[in-house]
Amino acid sequence: MKQRLLILGSLREFVQLIQTARSRGIYTIVCDGYSDSVGKKIADKSYDIDVGDTDRIVSICQLERVDGIITSFSDYLFECMVKIANKAGLKCYFSPEKLDYYRNKDIMKQMFEKLHIPTAKYRRLSSGFSNSDLDDFEFPVVVKPLDKYGSRGVLVLYSVEEIKKHFDFICATSEVKEILVEEYNEGYEFNMMSWVLDGTVHVISIADREKTPVCTNDIPISTRNVYPSRLICNVYEEARDILQRIANFTGQTSGVLSMQFFWSPGETISVCEIAGRFFGYEHELVDYCCGLKVENLLLDYLYDETSLRNTLKHHSPFFDKTSAVLYFHGKNGLMVENQEAALKLSSMKGIMDSWLFYKKGERIIPHGVNPYAIRYYITAKSRAEADWMTNYIFEHMSITSPEGEEVLYQNHMPEYPE
Template sequence: MKQRLLILGSLREFVQLIQLAKSRGIYTIVCDGYPDSEGKKYADKAYDIDVGDTDRIVSICQLERVDGIITSFSDYLFECMVKIANKAGLKCYFSPEKLDYYRNKDIMKQMFRQLSIPTAKYVRLSSDFSDSLLDDMEFPVVVKPIDKYGSRGILVLYSVEEIRKYYDFICATSEIKEILVEEYNEGYEFNMMSWVLDGEIHVISIADREKTPVCTNDIPISTRNVYPSRLIHNVYDEAKDILQKVANYTGQTSGVLSMQFFWSPGEPVSVCEVAGRFFGYEHELVDYCCGLKVENLLLDYLYDDTSLRNTLKKHTPFFEKNSAVLYFHGKNGLMVDNQEAASQLSNMKGVKDAWLFYKPGERIIPHGVNPYAVRYYISDGTRKEIDRMTRYIYKHISITTKDGEEILYENQIPKYPEL
């Protein structure tokens, strides 16, 4: 009997997952609230339903005789998948009662504290907080809602007065009307993806996550992720041990476990967050570097345990090839007109893929369906060559309004220590 898979999510990053599933002879059903998304053009069947409507999607699983459910690339999609799988009786590597460890920032921080995992000093505040609760905090601080994702509502603030001023804005879309305040970490930042097999951490990748400051109170924007990290040998053992502690604590014995963390020379690794999904818009770089497609790990988890084990046994995160994804963010509300320079760069040697997210006449909407204005994947070079290509693109890229105003923020490459 043909396997029938429900894929939660259908935006562009899901296309390869859908295609790989179909190439295995799996009947693919995609589901989310985006009726015109690209993934729905490739799936065998599609439903336009809010992914948070658990009962309705469970009914679809029963109607379609689904034997597997999978998603990735989004914390919210991961949460919804866990709840749907539990109610529909489908295989899933995490359980609803433990979701707060990965989805509630305060409970996550408490877990780090219990495990003696270094993390930024923080405090949880309600709207009537006392100034004295911040006496031990060093400014600037990062202030964020307790239960949101995708950098929504996150600000860098420089005083108690600013926290009061922006309090309602930060938790405007939250169900929990409290905020988390943590000290700002200026160290190097990393994205780490792993797979848990039989309770043991297998590191898939560690990447440099580069950011660029843009406005006084906005958090620095993510501008480039480079695989593998040039500092991987400095952080690998410590970061892996931390993820192993987390998996042991939460009881996760299989599936995806990712982490964002900081490190500075002479300092321990400091964890920002952990998540039960792969990172979207950059997981392709693992494939460029070593040929491993994380989508195959997700499918093998459901349908081919032997292949999953063989892949993890052979894999190493110390890639010989280098690749990077470059993100360009647009300024809120500006209308796109001239994208010629950005389009021409798509044809540059070494650019593996490029995507212009907006069409002329469309306005930039941060945190909307389009997370960036432009994105480039570059590969097949040494780290030195990847940096050279990056600088060239940073120098020559442009998207302007009809009046010639530059829409894109200017990206920067940070300086790395000579180790």
């Protein structure tokens, strides 16, 4: 009997998952609130429904005789999948009662403290907090809502007065009218993805997450992620040990476990956040580097455990090739007019894929359906070659408005220790 899979999510990052499932003979049912998304055009069937409506989606699972549910690339979609799978009696690698460890930043931080995992000094504050509550903090600090994702409401602030001024903005869309304040870490930042099998963490990848400062109070924008990390040998053992301790604590015995963390020469790792999903818009880089498709891991978890075990047994995160994703962010409200330079760069040798997210005449909307203005995937034989390509693209990139104003923020490359 043909397998019937419900996929939560239908935007661009889900296209390969849908295509891979269909190529394996799986009947794909896609569900989310985006009625005109590309994923719904290629799936066998689709539903336009809020992914947070657990009961309705459980009913769809029953109606469609679904035997599997999967998602990734979004913390919120991961949370919804866990709740739906539990209520529908479907296989899932995490449980609803443990979700706060991965989804509530305050509880996540408390877990780090219990496990003696270094993390930035933090404090949870309500609107009537006292100046003295932050007497032992060093500024600047990162201030964020407790229960949101995708950098929404996250600011870098330089004084107690600024925190009070921006308090309502930070938690405007949050159900919990409190904020999390943590000291800003200026170390090198990393994205790490792993798969837990029989309770053991298998590292899939460790990447450099490079950023560029843009505005005084905005967190630096993500401008390039590079696989493998230039500093992987410095952080691999410690990072794997941290994820293993987290998996042991939460009881996660299978599935995706990812982590963002910081490291500086001569210091230990400081963990920023963990997540039960793969990173969207960059998981493709693992495929470019070594041929492993995370979509196959997700599908094998549901339908082919033998293949999953074999893949993890032979996988190494110390890739021979280098690949990177380059992100360009647009300035809020500016209209896109001239994209000739961006289109020309898209044909550059070594670029595997490119996306221009806006059409002529559209205005930039940060945190909307389009998370970036442009995205390029590049591959290279070495890190040096990837860095040269990146510098060239950064220097020649431009999109202008009808008035001739530059729409994009200027990306910059960081410096690394020799």
